[in-house]
Each structure stands twice: as C-alpha cells, then as structure tokens.
Amino acid sequence: MGAYIVRRLIAMVGMLIALSVIVFLLFSVLPADPARLVCGKACTPQIIKAIDHKFGYDQPILVQYVDFAKGIFVGRTYGSGTAAFECGAPCLGYSFTLNEDVTSLITHSLPITAQLALGGFILWITVGVGVGIIAALRRGKWQDRTIMGAALVGYSFPSFFIALLLVFFVQIKFGLLGFHQYTPFFDSPSEWFKSLILPWIAVALLYAAFYSRLTRNQMLETLGEDYIRTARSKGLRERTVIGKHALRAGLTPIVTAAGLDLAGLLGGAIIIEQVFALPGIGRLSVQSVTTSDLPVITGTVLVAAFFVILANLIVDLLYAVIDPRVRLA
Amino acid sequence: MSDPFLSVSDLRVQFPTEDGVVSAVDGVDFAVEKNKTLAIVGESGSGKSVTSQAIMGLLNRKTAKVTGEVRLDGEELLTARPEQVRSLRGKRMSMIFQDPLSSLHPFYSIGKQLVEAIDVHQNVSSSAAMTQARDMLDRVGIPNPERRLKDYPHNLSGGMRQRVMIAMALLNSPELLIADEPTTALDVTVQAQIIELLRDLQKEFNTAIILITHDLGVVADMADDVVVMYGGRVVEKGGIDDIYYRPEMPYTWGLLGSVPRMDAGHSTRLEPIPGQPPSLIRLPKGCVFRPRCAYHELVPGDRCDVERPDLLPVSPEHAVRCHLEPAQRQEIANERFGLTSVDTGVTERREDA
Numbered sequence: 001m002g003a004y005i006v007r008r009l010i011a012m013v014g015m016l017i018a019l020s021v022i023v024f025l026l027f028s029v030l031p032a033d034p035a036r037l038v039c040g041k042a043c044t045p046q047i048i049k050a051i052d053h054k055f056g057y058d059q060p061i062l063v064q065y066v067d068f069a070k071g072i073f074v075g076r077t078y079g080s081g082t083a084a085f086e087c088g089a090p091c092l093g094y095s096f097t098l099n100e101d102v103t104s105l106i107t108h109s110l111p112i113t114a115q116l117a118l119g120g121f122i123l124w125i126t127v128g129v130g131v132g133i134i135a136a137l138r139r140g141k142w143q144d145r146t147i148m149g150a151a152l153v154g155y156s157f158p159s160f161f162i163a164l165l166l167v168f169f170v171q172i173k174f175g176l177l178g179f180h181q182y183t184p185f186f187d188s189p190s191e192w193f194k195s196l197i198l199p200w201i202a203v204a205l206l207y208a209a210f211y212s213r214l215t216r217n218q219m220l221e222t223l224g225e226d227y228i229r230t231a232r233s234k235g236l237r238e239r240t241v242i243g244k245h246a247l248r249a250g251l252t253p254i255v256t257a258a259g260l261d262l263a264g265l266l267g268g269a270i271i272i273e274q275v276f277a278l279p280g281i282g283r284l285s286v287q288s289v290t291t292s293d294l295p296v297i298t299g300t301v302l303v304a305a306f307f308v309i310l311a312n313l314i315v316d317l318l319y320a321v322i323d324p325r326v327r328l329a
Numbered sequence: 330m331s332d333p334f335l336s337v338s339d340l341r342v343q344f345p346t347e348d349g350v351v352s353a354v355d356g357v358d359f360a361v362e363k364n365k366t367l368a369i370v371g372e373s374g375s376g377k378s379v380t381s382q383a384i385m386g387l388l389n390r391k392t393a394k395v396t397g398e399v400r401l402d403g404e405e406l407l408t409a410r411p412e413q414v415r416s417l418r419g420k421r422m423s424m425i426f427q428d429p430l431s432s433l434h435p436f437y438s439i440g441k442q443l444v445e446a447i448d449v450h451q452n453v454s455s456s457a458a459m460t461q462a463r464d465m466l467d468r469v470g471i472p473n474p475e476r477r478l479k480d481y482p483h484n485l486s487g488g489m490r491q492r493v494m495i496a497m498a499l500l501n502s503p504e505l506l507i508a509d510e511p512t513t514a515l516d517v518t519v520q521a522q523i524i525e526l527l528r529d530l531q532k533e534f535n536t537a538i539i540l541i542t543h544d545l546g547v548v549a550d551m552a553d554d555v556v557v558m559y560g561g562r563v564v565e566k567g568g569i570d571d572i573y574y575r576p577e578m579p580y581t582w583g584l585l586g587s588v589p590r591m592d593a594g595h596s597t598r599l600e601p602i603p604g605q606p607p608s609l610i611r612l613p614k615g616c617v618f619r620p621r622c623a624y625h626e627l628v629p630g631d632r633c634d635v636e637r638p639d640l641l642p643v644s645p646e647h648a649v650r651c652h653l654e655p656a657q658r659q660e661i662a663n664e665r666f667g668l669t670s671v672d673t674g675v676t677e678r679r680e681d682a
Contacts, residue, residue, distance in 0.1 A: 226428060227431065227432055227433055227435070230426065232415075233387060233418055235420055236449055238415075245434055323436060325481070
C-alpha cells in the first residue's frame with residue numbers, strides 16, 4: 001500500500017510536469033504576443049522589447065520553461081535594479097493584464113471555487129443519492145416515476161439555463177434573496193450564505209439529476225444480487241438488508257464518480273461562476289483566455305489538472321478500502 | 330400420526346407480467362419429516378427454486394402471488410406477518426444456494442457475515458458470537474477457522490465457500506434446511522464432500538432437508554423421498570426406490586435415461602429428453618409434458634391434449650400424474666430400465682453388447 005502510494009505520487013508529479021510542458025509549448029506557438037497586449041496604444045518597439053526582457057520572453061523557450069519551473073520551487077525575480085520585483089515560491093508566473101502574480105490570483109479565487117464545489121457537492125450527494133435510493137425502493141411506483149421524470153428534465157437542461165432560470169425566478173420575478181456579491185464567511189455569514197445558495201443549487205441540480213439516476217440503477221442492480229437474497233434468508237431485518245448490504249455494494253461506484261466530479265468542479269465551475277459573478281477559478285480562466293493572459297491560463301490549467309490527478313489517486317485508494325477484492329499493485 | 334414437520338399443500342406461485350400470468354408453481358403438495366431428506370428434481374424452470382423461495386418467504390409479495398398452505402411445525406407461513414416469517418428465517422429454517430461466490434457479500438469478511446446471522450437471532454456478546462462462528466466453520470471442515478473468519482469470500486475456493494454457506498445456514502441450528510442446487514457450481518470431487526457433509530450434519534442436528542437439484546446422482550446419495558417437478562407441477566413423487574426402480578412417469582423416465590448408471594451396461598446410450606421445458610405463461614391445457622412425451626400416442630383419443638391428469642397414487646407412498654394405464658407404464662419401465670429383476674436385466678444387456 002505505502003509503496004503503491006509513493007509510486008502513484010511520483011507518477012502524479014510526472015504527469016504534472018508533462019502537462020506543464022505541453023501547456024507551455026502550446027502557448028509559445030500561439031500568435032499572441034503578451035508584451036504587445038500590455039503595453040497599450042502608445043507602444044514602441046523599445047517598450048515591447050523592454051517588457052519582453054523583463055518577463056524573459058526574449059529567451060529561448062527552453063530557458064523560459066526552466067525559469068518557470070524554477071519559480072515554482074524557489075521563486076523568481078522579474079526585472080532588475082530598482083524596477084525588480086520578487087515573486088515568491090511557488091511562483092506560477094506574473095499576469096501583466098492584472099498586474100498580479102498568478103499564485104496570489106489563484107489563492108484568492110480557489111477558496112471561492114472550493115466553497116462553491118463543496119457546498120454543491122454536499123447538496124447533490126444528499127439529494128441525488130437520497131432520491132435515487134427512494135426511486136429504487138419504490139420502483140415503478142409514482143415516487144419512482146416522479147423522481148426519474150424530474151431527473152430527466154434536470155439532466156437535459158444545460159447548466160447555464162438552470163442557473164439563469166434560478167436567477168430569473170428567484171431573484172428577479174419573485175424578488176427573493178436579492179442580489180449579493182460574494183462575501184467571505186467571516187465577514188458576514190448570512191451574506192456569505194445568500195451569495196452562495198443559488199450557485200450551490202445550480203451546481204447541485206445538474207449533478208443531483210445525474211446521481212439520482214446512477215444511484216437508482218446501482219441500487220436496483222444490487223438488490224437483485226444473490227447476496228441480498230442470502231442476507232434475507234439469514235433473517236436479517238429489511239433495513240439491515242438495504243441500509244447495510246445493498247447500500248455498501250450499490251454506492252461503491254458512486255464514490256468513484258463523485259470523487260472525479262468534485263475534482264472537476266474544483267478546477268473551476270466556469271459557467272456557474274460566470275452567471276453568478278463569483279470570482280473563482282472558473283471565472284479567472286475565462287478572463288485569462290479572453291485576454292490571452294498566458295501565465296494565468298497556465299496556472300489555472302495546472303491547478304485544474306492537479307485536482308483531477310489527485311482525485312484519481314484518492315478515488316483509487318478509497319476503492320481499495322471499500323472493496324476488499326481490489327488489490328493495489 | 331402427528332403432522333409432518335413441514336407440509337406444503339396446494340402451493341401456487343404466480344407472477345403477473347406484461348405478457349400474461351406466469352404460473353411458476355401450480356398446486357404443489359409435499360411433506361418433509363425431521364431427519365429426512367426430500368429431493369425436488371426437475372429441469373431449469375420447473376418451479377423447484379420458486380417453491381423453495383416461497384417456503385422461505387423470500388418472494389416479493391408485491392410481484393409474486395403466493396397461495397396455498399405452508400406449515401412449519403404446524404405454523405402457517407404464507408398468511409403470517411412478514412416480520413414473523415423473518416424471525417423464523419435463518420433460525421428455524423435456512424437455505425443454502427447454488428453459487429456460493431455470488432451468494433456471499435463480496436465486501437464483508439466471512440466472520441462478519443456469520444456473526445450477523447447469529448446476532449439477529451441470538452442475544453449473545455460479540456466475542457461469543459465470534460466463537461460460535463469459528464466453531465461452526467471448524468464443524469463444516471474448514472481448516473484454520475480462526476484465520477478464515479478474517480478472510481473475504483474471494484479468498485476462498487468454491488468448496489470452502491459452500492462450506493461457509495452451510496456453516497452460515499446452520500449457525501442457529503435450524504430444523505429445516507433447504508439446499509438449492511448446493512453442488513451445481515462445484516467440482517465433482519468437492520460435490521461428494523459437500524453431500525457427505527450435509528448427511529453428517531443432518532444426523533447431528535436432526536434436520537429436515539429439502540434438496541433441490543437436477544442431479545439424480547446427488548439424489549440417489551442423499552434423498553429419502555423424491556418429488557419430480559415439471560412445468561410447475563409435481564408429476565411424480567415417491568420414495569427413493571419408487572423413483573429409481575419403479576418410475577412410472579414418462580418425464581421421470583426421461584430424466585433417468587439421461588444420466589449414466591453404474592448398473593447399466595456401457596453400451597446403453599444416454600437418451601436426452603427431446604424439446605424444451607414449457608413456457609410457464611400459457612401452459613398446455615392437458616398434460617404439461619405432452620409436447621415432449623414419446624408415449625402419448627398410447628393413450629386413446631386426445632386425453633393428453635385436453636385433460637389434465639391427476640396425481641394418482643399407485644402405492645401408498647408413490648403417486649404419478651399420467652394418463653397411461655398402470656400396466657402400460659410398468660411394461661415400458663421394465664423395457665427401458667429392466668429393473669424388476671435387476672440382475673437379469675444387466676446380464677442381458679451385457680450379452681447384447
């Protein structure tokens with residue numbers, strides 16, 4: 001187990017390095033010229049050259065990458081003399097459009113995305129798995145039909161549509177809740193809650209629809225298994241049969257799906273953040289793409305990739321804990 | 330004579346489906362005494378497994394319509410409250426299944442699954458339950474039971490898993506054990522061990538056993554009485570000797586003709602029963618076996634097509650559901666199996682060869 005984790009962690013680092021190289025190369029072949037973008041209308045070739053020099057864009061691509069990689073571990077200094085400024089480790093680069101280093105941009109927006117993702121996650125797992133189980137136990141009955149019908153609707157709507165419907169009905173038409181800017185929890189818990197409740201619901205609805213179907217199918221499959229019949233033949237109470245034997249086996253695949261979906265969201269809920277104007281990672285990436293802010297794009301891509309790769313590892317480990325048949329090797 | 334320990338009378342199980350009502354079990358009667366083994370024999374789809382699940386109360390009451398009477402030690406089970414039947418399951422009656430790998434929960438250790446069966450019926454401490462589980466594993470011939478308690482089903486061999494299933498079924502010393510094809514998924518050598526084990530345990534615990542199988546070899550090893558089922562009905566029942574030496578129903582002949590016998594010459598060909606078991610949705614009006622029966626022409630008119638034969642006694646313990654005349658049946662049985670005088674029959678066949 002220990003050796004397995006170490007091996008996976010090494011592989012994880014390798015993947016991140018490979019990914020950063022690819023992202024770096026992709027951007028170096030793009031026609032965008034970052035220096036030109038920052039220097040504005042009254043731009044002269046000299047200024048561009050100065051900027052290029054300051055950020056290292058006049059160097060060969062290999063040197064640029066090494067500088068970038070070094071910055072992550074030991075930090076780096078941009079410019080020289082009095083104009084020099086420090087970008088401490090882990091330095092993911094510096095955004096000229098936003099005039100801020102990428103690391104602090106990400107550390108500011110990541111908590112917001114994390115709150116959005118975790119809140120939504122808790123909501124959708126509770127609701128999705130809960131109603132999925134109800135639907136499975138009431139198979140063919142009105143409860144099942146209602147839940148599956150609603151899930152199909154929720155599942156078919158694109159997330160921006162659901163988000164906009166929420167904004168339109170809750171905030172505009174019925175004037176509930178009002179409009180709230182994101183407020184950190186410690187500034188005002190109630191404002192914090194009001195600013196996040198609709199985004200949570202929007203995120204959760206889509207996933208809950210998917211998870212209720214997944215849960216229902218898993219449960220139905222499990223309830224038909226021979227070992228469920230065995231559990232009943234032992235004389236176990238129905239709530240033990242379902243709550244223990246069936247749930248344990250039925251929910252295992254859901255753990256995998258949930259882990260990966262949560263990781264995907266941590267990389268930025270692009271549409272939801274955009275609709276609700278939450279300054280999270282998703283919004284940061286959209287912004288950086290539209291302004292060709294290469295260092296920020298690289299940073300957000302790496303953060304998103306980090307979560308996905310990490311979640312894969314965690315899910316695999318969890319699976320081995322849940323299912324004794326799984327051998328990690 | 331007192332009532333039999335388990336009696337099943339006029340048991341019917343119907344599953345309403347979109348294509349029509351499936352009559353899986355259609356008026357089945359039998360009884361089992363303690364320390365006796367009743368074998369229920371038949372092809373897949375003959376209703377034998379559904380019968381056993383109906384006795385155990387394992388059929389979903391919403392999807393299966395179960396009527397008739399099942400009495401365990403005098404207590405009616407079909408009309409009893411589900412909670413009452415549940416409290417009997419695993420305690421007074423228990424069941425082992427065909428495929429021990431899929432019948433054990435893959436995520437729980439053997440010990441956990443055994444202890445669970447003890448906890449639900451007995452009020453004992455968890456260490457006492459663990460000791461009981463270990464002793465029972467030891468009793469069913471599992472080496473190193475202490476260590477096996479921590480193992481998971483996938484760590485064990487097929488034979489060991491079936492032993493675990495048997496141990497699980499016997500934990501609360503049930504008086505009735507239903508074994509649904511207990512050896513089908515196992516190697517032949519292991520099959521013999523499991524049968525041997527069941528026989529020993531029956532003596533020790535004085536259990537009534539219902540053995541469900543399509544393996545007539547297993548039946549010969551274990552059963553006292555045999556019920557032959559076809560298309561959800563009992564087509565012949567009797568003592569083990571009645572069925573093996575004086576079979577009177579064409580379907581039973583077919584079953585016996587399709588297994589190799591030590592007492593038949595090696596030149597005797599195995600004869601499969603032609604055709605398929607009937608669909609249980611629209612059963613034939615007359616005899617269910619009529620479409621596959623080689624002897625229906627011996628019955629005058631179209632009785633086999635239109636009239637359902639009754640299960641009629643040929644001797645106090647032996648009953649047959651067939652329109653053939655008793656004399657005709659005995660003649661055919663003699664001819665096919667030559668068993669009225671076993672010795673000469675066997676010698677004659679040897680000479681033929």
